[in-house]
Amino acid sequence: MTTPALQARGLVKRYGRVTAIDGADFDLYAGEVLAVVGDNGAGKSSLIKALSGALVPDEGTILLDGEETRFHSPLDARRAGIETVHQTLALAPAMDIAANLFLGRELRRPGPLGGVLRLLDKPAMRRQAQEQLDALGIETVQHIGQIVETLSGGQRQAVAVARAAMFGSRMVIMDEPTAALGVKESRLVLDLIRRIRDRGLPVVLISHDMPQVFELADRIHIHRLGRRAAVVRPDDASMSQVVSLMTGALRIGDPDAPPDLADRPAEISGGGR
Template structure:
């Protein structure tokens, strides 16, 4: 048995009378794509925020590589090697691809030019950015100096994913990465996710697209009413069964339910 890359036990988050996370558990294994699915209002966004430092839970424990950790901000999670690709992508449209990949982590020139005058080493950033795109097999970008505002939706998503893979030494979290993309561009993003997994980085994928979830995920975490309802393997479940678990029409342990990999 290997230690999970990321775990949570008994996470709770309350907003007054509203409980967004209600004793939630979470397990991400090394080298897997774990899809997190749930109906609107299930609390999956709050769960992911707690795991990525954007939300501080009232109760519970988060473990990274088996070691208890406390994130007080997204920057803490980033320093720990957890990168998140949000739906907004957090890209600067008026800047080029290389600058976006290093946004907030710019490479400065050596010597006084970098330490005193704080001049950027744009050549180094462009070279490293191109190496990252090549390593991920991103061939849709024409030039590393291209402004992000000139890119298509799929190309922008690829840039955001490449940035996460470049600096995420432990885990990459993706929130609806194919939302608003066409079939071809969605397929390209799924290919990127596979390549990231093949490089050894575990991926958390939040998605409403069931066909994509069943195509890419190694396991599916079903979230309902603020907590984990079940974890199933796509090979052991049907889409209708997973949707029924999401809505409560089917419960773990029911005769028609798929095998649950964890205690509910």
């Protein structure tokens, strides 16, 4: 069996009498898009926060490539090669594209200019930023020096995704990446996710958009009541079955339930039907 790139076992997080994560398990394999779906209040946001370092679980273990690890902050996760694209994007609108790609990781000029005077190496950042956009096939951006506040919603999302792909050496987590985007802009982002997956970088996709989930995902992690209810392939399940598993109307083992792929990687075939 292939070792998961990211694995969690028995995660628990309590807030007083409220249990947000209730013994949750998770498996992400190399080269796949894993969609995480669940009803409101299912605990999927808390699960993703635990996996990205924004939340420290009370119990359970997290493993990277089979090695147990513990994140105390999002910075720990970033240092481990896990990048997260949040719904808010966390972009600086008054700065240009290159500056946003290197935000918090700015390159300094060589020698005393960078060491003593701490001057930024803007030509190097713009060159590397352009190379990243070209590698991901982002053609909608006119100039790497364009100010982010002048970009469309889809272009801004593309910049955030490009930054995550640039520094995410192990995986990228995307929280509702097409929320509030139009059809054309959503298509741009979905194509970017495919390109990232095709480069061998696994992607965790949190989404409420079932058609997009079934189009893009290799496997679907269904979260319910703070824990993993099932993992299914889009080819083996219908949207109505996934929704029924989310709400509890259908359970794994029922005659009409799809096969459960929990703890077992599916063949990576590009997702969708």
